[in-house]
Amino acid sequence: MSVTEQLLRALPEGIVITGDENTRPFECDGLSVYRQKPLAVALPENIDQIKQVLRICKANNTPVVTRGAGTGLAGGATPLEQSVVLGLSKLKKIKSIDTDKRLAVVEPGVRNLAISEAVAEYGLYYAPDPSSQIACSIGGNVAENSGGVHCLKYGLTVHNVESVTILTIDGETLTLSREDEGLGLLALMNGSEGLLGVIVEITVKLTPTPQLARVVMAAYDS
Structure with a gap:
């Protein structure tokens, strides 16, 4: 089972984003000259869901790139090849x-x-x-x-x-x-x-x- 399939199975509906068009907004941050599509994007709503993403990615030796609002100009949220983007925008309390x-x-x-x-x-x-x-x-x-x-x-x-x-x-x-x-x-x-x-x-x-x-x-x- 692929990393994406494991994430989709482990997390509630709507947390994991897949597909070229759906993940395109996450292929760069404010430094748009550099782009790389991720394998998937996870938008967890709590810490337990973050832990599940990390557990699955570690077990599959898959890089995790953490993302905030994506406004940075230093490329800090630019995905790596074959990585999972971990977006934290829903944790806003x-x-x-x-x-x-x-x-x-x-x-x-x-x-x-x-x-x-x-x-x-x-x-x-x-x-x-x-x-x-x-x-x-x-x-x-x-x-x-x-x-x-x-x-x-x-x-x-x-x-x-x-x-x-x-x-x-x-x-x-x-x-x-x-x-x-x-x-x-x-x-x-x-x-x-x-x-x-x-x-x-x-x-x-x-x-x-x-x-x-x-x-x-x-x-x-x-």
């Missing part, structure tokens, strides 16, 4: 908001801007703001260590993430935190483009909304 500690726990498919929208009533927002923030996902932001125009003041994604929970190809769950002793594995995950594990939960730092915003123009003689 904001699990908790702690206004005292200024933290939010979110799933990887949550849009960058949606975090700021959810905490705006508390006078908070999520500072890293890539140009695609209206569409890009926080999981993809971690995978690419995204920045934005505010990164000079507030830092990149790596400076605004407190912890991540990941799944290894073996289905093992690991939580990497800023408070961990020893090697900075949390920093290593930021910018790793999904090569080290599948991100299933992120705890992000929230920043107080500036009381005043003004445009300043400066002119110089030389």
